[in-house]
Amino acid sequence: MFDRIKSFASDFFVTGEPMIYASDVAIVLVLAAIIFTLTFLKKWKWLWREWITTVDHKKIGIMYLVSALLMMFRGGVDALLMRTQLALPDQNLLDPEHYNQIFTTHGTIMILFMAMPFLFAMFNIAVPLQLGARDVAFPFLNAVSFWLFFFGALLFNLSFVIGGSPDAGWTSYAPLTELGFDKGPGENFYLLGVQISGIGSMATGINFLVTILKMRAPGMKMMRLPLFCWSVVASCVVIIFAFPALTVALALLMIDRIAGAHFFTMLHGGNPMMFLNLFWVWGHPEVYIVVLPAYGIYSEIVSTFSKKKIFGYKTMVISLMIISVVSYFVWAHHYFTMGASAGVNSFFAVASMLIGIPTGVKIFNWLFTMFRGRISMKLPMLWTLAFIPCFAMGGATGIMLAMAPADYQYHNSYFLIAHFHQVLIGGVAFGLLAGMYYWWPKMFGFRLNEALGKWGFWFFNIGFYVCFMPQYLLGFMGMTRRVSTYSADTGWTDFNFISSIGAYLMGIGFLFIVVQVLYSIKYGERDLTGDPWNGRTLEWAIPSPAPHYNFAHIPEVKEVDAWWGMKERGESLVQLNRKKKFTPIHMPKNSGIPFIMAVFFFISGFGFVFGWYWIAALGLLGVAICMIARSNNRNTDYHIPAEEVEETEAAYGRV
Amino acid sequence: MSQSHVKANEKHPLFPIKNVIGFVLSLILTFVALGLGAAHILPFGPIMLIIMGLAVLQIAVQLFFFMHFMESDGPAYHVIGLTIGIINAVAVIGGTIWVMTFNSQVH
Numbered sequence: 186m187f188d189r190i191k192s193f194a195s196d197f198f199v200t201g202e203p204m205i206y207a208s209d210v211a212i213v214l215v216l217a218a219i220i221f222t223l224t225f226l227k228k229w230k231w232l233w234r235e236w237i238t239t240v241d242h243k244k245i246g247i248m249y250l251v252s253a254l255l256m257m258f259r260g261g262v263d264a265l266l267m268r269t270q271l272a273l274p275d276q277n278l279l280d281p282e283h284y285n286q287i288f289t290t291h292g293t294i295m296i297l298f299m300a301m302p303f304l305f306a307m308f309n310i311a312v313p314l315q316l317g318a319r320d321v322a323f324p325f326l327n328a329v330s331f332w333l334f335f336f337g338a339l340l341f342n343l344s345f346v347i348g349g350s351p352d353a354g355w356t357s358y359a360p361l362t363e364l365g366f367d368k369g370p371g372e373n374f375y376l377l378g379v380q381i382s383g384i385g386s387m388a389t390g391i392n393f394l395v396t397i398l399k400m401r402a403p404g405m406k407m408m409r410l411p412l413f414c415w416s417v418v419a420s421c422v423v424i425i426f427a428f429p430a431l432t433v434a435l436a437l438l439m440i441d442r443i444a445g446a447h448f449f450t451m452l453h454g455g456n457p458m459m460f461l462n463l464f465w466v467w468g469h470p471e472v473y474i475v476v477l478p479a480y481g482i483y484s485e486i487v488s489t490f491s492k493k494k495i496f497g498y499k500t501m502v503i504s505l506m507i508i509s510v511v512s513y514f515v516w517a518h519h520y521f522t523m524g525a526s527a528g529v530n531s532f533f534a535v536a537s538m539l540i541g542i543p544t545g546v547k548i549f550n551w552l553f554t555m556f557r558g559r560i561s562m563k564l565p566m567l568w569t570l571a572f573i574p575c576f577a578m579g580g581a582t583g584i585m586l587a588m589a590p591a592d593y594q595y596h597n598s599y600f601l602i603a604h605f606h607q608v609l610i611g612g613v614a615f616g617l618l619a620g621m622y623y624w625w626p627k628m629f630g631f632r633l634n635e636a637l638g639k640w641g642f643w644f645f646n647i648g649f650y651v652c653f654m655p656q657y658l659l660g661f662m663g664m665t666r667r668v669s670t671y672s673a674d675t676g677w678t679d680f681n682f683i684s685s686i687g688a689y690l691m692g693i694g695f696l697f698i699v700v701q702v703l704y705s706i707k708y709g710e711r712d713l714t715g716d717p718w719n720g721r722t723l724e725w726a727i728p729s730p731a732p733h734y735n736f737a738h739i740p741e742v743k744e745v746d747a748w749w750g751m752k753e754r755g756e757s758l759v760q761l762n763r764k765k766k767f768t769p770i771h772m773p774k775n776s777g778i779p780f781i782m783a784v785f786f787f788i789s790g791f792g793f794v795f796g797w798y799w800i801a802a803l804g805l806l807g808v809a810i811c812m813i814a815r816s817n818n819r820n821t822d823y824h825i826p827a828e829e830v831e832e833t834e835a836a837y838g839r840v
Numbered sequence: 841m842s843q844s845h846v847k848a849n850e851k852h853p854l855f856p857i858k859n860v861i862g863f864v865l866s867l868i869l870t871f872v873a874l875g876l877g878a879a880h881i882l883p884f885g886p887i888m889l890i891i892m893g894l895a896v897l898q899i900a901v902q903l904f905f906f907m908h909f910m911e912s913d914g915p916a917y918h919v920i921g922l923t924i925g926i927i928n929a930v931a932v933i934g935g936t937i938w939v940m941t942f943n944s945q946v947h
Contacts, residue, residue, distance in 0.1 A: 466932050513932065
């Protein structure tokens with residue numbers, strides 16, 4: 186009996202790796218500390234009532250943000266481990282198997298569990314406020330989305346200590362990921378973690394598209410939408426049409442693995458390249474999903490911090506929508522080297538280059554907005570300014586990669602690595618950080634310390650170029666991606682060493698950001714105006730942090746920059762409060778079902794990972810029961826009484 | 841918002857007969873496709889054509905029985921959405937066939 190338990194445990198838990206043992210200890214200690222603190226401070230009820238069951242878009246946004254920052258930390262540690270391993274030739278810090286696992290989790294986490302939730306944080310925090318709405322169109326679904334992401338990410342991260350991490354790259358290409366080559370549960374963790382959080386992403390895409398189409402304040406025509414909302418429209422359209430391809434690809438691969446089908450195997454009529462095809466049908470649009478909202482954030486920031494109306498609003502909108510449609514026609518550029526016909530490769534090469542045109546239009550519009558503006562160099566603007574040259578360079582190397590014949594040289598080399606990090610960090614991560622700084626006072630009611638943030642900014646930015654510029658050269662010198670070590674006579678040592686220094690500088694930059702947040706929680710300047718940046722859109726018309734119902738009275742929108750126009754005419758929402766009577770406000774009720782349902786999804790996913798189908802079935806049964814319970818619940822909303830609204834507004838000094 | 845809720849409750853009958861018919865139809869379409877694939881009674885080409893036809897029918901079932909395609913209060917956003925959806929489906933399915941056909945020739 187004891188031997189059986191022992192042999193089970195040695196398969197079940199990851200063993201033999203000192204770093205993982207250390208993490209085991211750390212995980213247990215942190216969990217114990219959290220449980221102790223919550224119990225000691227009697228906060229369990231508070232946690233359940235205020236956060237776990239919430240359907241408030243502002244709180245869900247904050248939870249997305251916190252999760253994204255934690256995941257950024259984990260993905261960042263993965264990156265630093267890889268860079269440490271590669272700093273010098275012939276190192277043994279990580280063995281090849283462990284190295285495979287680390288680049289896999291780094292990629293998956295940074296795209297799916299860092300960039301996506303960070304974006305959704307921005308969607309949740311800003312979109313309803315910019316629209317003049319009181320919540321998203323489907324608040325319950327919004328909570329479901331968050332918890333599905335959360336438990337999907339948890340399942341994925343669990344592979345670190347239980348069962349072993351996935352090790353086939355974030356792209357998880359078949360046939361390497363078929364059962365014949367990859368027995369372990371690691372790959373199952375990838376498939377199920379990504380699948381579960383993918384359901385949440387899909388729901389978020391639908392939710393925000395409907396919110397923007399249906400819940401705008403009176404007078405806010407589509408051509409008066411703030412540009413961030415337009416970018417969310419573009420991004421959601423891409424989410425809705427791209428994510429099903431990922432769902433199908435992962436589901437078919439899972440059927441291959443657990444039911445012995447042959448969709449992507451080498452034999453019995455399977456076609457591994459079809460997995461690549463389906464993966465990139467989602468995968469390329471995915472990068473537009475993450476970068477389009479970043480464009481929206483830059484547009485808001487450039488206009489606010491230059492104190493000018495955005496240059497070329499209409500062309501901005503048109504170029505966003507063109508990118509979102511053309512993004513369906515470019516996916517095959519990820520495998521030009523498959524050897525498709527000249528016709529196929531030319532078509533996808535030209536389509537990929539076409540994307541550069543609307544993007545270029547946007548870059549020039551941002552530059553012209555800044556031209557002769559009164560620019561104030563606050564943190565959001567700094568990150569935006571750093572984005573423009575970085576993204577322009579990333580775009581230029583992207584055009585190089587888009588040339589199919591030349592791609593045969595660059596394919597899967599460090600040139601590619603440098604390119605996509607430059608567009609994803611320079612484009613997406615910079616944008617998300619800029620957005621975080623921009624909306625932070627609106628989320629929490631205080632400002633972040635500028636000096637510490639500037640240290641973080643410079644470390645991160647200089648570190649970025651030191652880290653990734655040498656990688657372009659390494660690519661030209663023949664270094665391919667995913668190599669776990671190299672010998673000194675390749676001549677790659679110098680550039681790799683420089684690159685690793687850069688990675689550490691970026692790590693220091695991230696630490697400064699963490700310190701900045703912690704410092705500002707205690708000493709940050711309170712934002713009493715609700716409009717710390719002299720903003721232009723409606724979210725700055727209400728106090729910070731926004732009250733539960735957002736707008737006591739919903740304003741009438743007359744132009745593109747609604748709040749700026751109101752300020753110029755000397756109007757404000759306080760006047761509206763004085764002029765109009767307070768009325769009861771209709772709000773959605775909190776619900777525990779999203780959380781419980783996601784827990785069942787997690788249980789089911791865990792069962793599938795280990796092939797324990799009774800657990801999987803139990804989990805799915807729980808999911809179904811949650812859905813039925815929700816469908817039969819008629820008591821889903823309530824009204825905040827007019828007196829309570831008046832009291833809250835009075836507490837903000839706005840009556 | 842509250843008004844539209846009330847209206848929606850009034851309009852729907854107590855038993856969702858429309859959804860049940862849609863559910864049964866979509867199951868039939870799915871199992872016919874599965875059966876055709878598993879039974880090997882037809883050559884590859886005709887099976888593909890029939891399955892694609894079934895897929896189009898499936899889309900119609902989903903749109904009319906579940907997605908309230910004929911109902912709308914306000915601008916007809918769903919028509920734009922459907923147009924983009926069709927562009928996307930044509931791009932993905934057509935593109936995949938185009939890209940992968942060549943690949944199978946090389947095999």
